[in-house]
C-alpha cells in the first residue's frame with residue numbers, strides 16, 4: 121500500500137517511519153510512505169503557499185495552485201490514488217472506515233495548516249475529507265499519522281499476530297482485560313480462569329468481559 125503525503129512538515133512523519141508497527145511494515149515492504157514538501161510547488165521565491173483570506177479575518181489560507189500541482193504530480197505516477205483531506209469537517213475516522221481504506225492500493229493525504237485549504241480544492245481535487253475527532257488540532261500531520269497507523273493495522277500481513285485484529289471496535293465491542301506476570305501484586309490477583317489452562321472457559325470469560333466492558337463504557341456500540 122502506498123501513502124503519498126502532502127505536507128509543510130515532512131520530518132514529522134519520521135516519527136512513524138522510524139519506530140513501531142508502521143516502521144516495521146515499511147521495512148518488510150508491506151507499505152511505503154512518500155512525503156511531498158508542498159513548498160516545492162510554490163511559484164514564488166519565498167516558497168509561500170498561503171495567502172490572506174478573501175473577506176478579511178484572521179489566519180492564512182493554503183492556495184489552490186501548489187496543492188493542485190502536487191496532486192497532479194502524484195497522479196501522474198498513481199492515477200487511481202484516493203485523495204483524502206484531513207479535516208475537522210470530514211467523515212469521522214472509525215474502525216469500519218479504516219478497514220475499507222486498507223483495501224486500497226494507494227492513498228494520498230493532504231495535511232492542512234493555518235485556516236485550512238482554499239475551498240476550491242475541496243470542491244474539485246479531493247475524493248474525501250476525514251476527521252479524527254470533534255476538536256481542532258493545528259495541522260493535518262498528526263491526523264494523517266493516526267490514519268496511516270490504524271489503516272496499516274488492518275492490512276493482514278502488517279500485524280504478525282492476527283489476534284490483534286480482535287482489538288476494540290473490530291466486532292463493535294471493546295477488548296477484554298489483559299493481565300501478565302506476576303500472578304499477584306499488591307493483593308491484586310489475576311482472574312483464576314486465566315490460570316486454568318482451560319481454553320474454552322478462557323474464551324467464554326473473555327467474550328463475557330468484552331460485552332461487560334462495552335456495556336459499562338460504550339453502551340452506544342452495542343446498538344450495532
Ligand SMILES: C[S@@+](CC[C@H](N)C(=O)[O-])C[C@H]1O[C@@H](n2cnc3c(N)ncnc32)[C@H](O)[C@@H]1O
Pocket residue numbers: 205206207208209230231232233234235236237250251252253254255256257258259260261263
Ligand atoms: C487549525 S486547523 C483549521 C481548522 C479550520 N479552520 C476549521 O475550523 O474547520 C488546520 C488543519 O489541521 C487539520 N485538522 C485540524 N483538526 C482536525 C481534525 N479533527 N481531524 C483531521 N484534521 C484536522 C486540517 O488539515 C486543517 O486544515
